[in-house]
Amino acid sequence: MQATAYTYDAGTRSGSVLLDDGTPVPFDAPAFDAGGLRLLRPGQRVRIEVEGPGSADGTGGTPRITLITLQTF
Numbered sequence: 280m281q282a283t284a285y286t287y288d289a290g291t292r293s294g295s296v297l298l299d300d301g302t303p304v305p306f307d308a309p310a311f312d313a314g315g316l317r318l319l320r321p322g323q324r325v326r327i328e329v330e331g332p333g334s335a336d337g338t339g340g341t342p343r344i345t346l347i348t349l350q351t352f
Contacts, residue, residue, distance in 0.1 A: 282327050287319040306344035314348040324350040
């Protein structure tokens with residue numbers, strides 16, 4: 280799934296992304312660390328992997344981001 284980096288705190292290695300529909304979804308340090316990134320800037324296009332409510336079954340709720348990496352073309 281793709282998203283756009285929205286916020287990032289280098290101290291906690293956590294932040295949030297915006298899904299293409301404008302929904303903000305937070306991520307935590309383990310998701311950031313899993314992607315091997317060193318820095319994330321707002322506006323960067325990213326690829327995320329999610330699990331939990333709304334991630335694949337369309338039942339709503341906020342998914343949990345498990346991995347965040349830069350989107351490459």
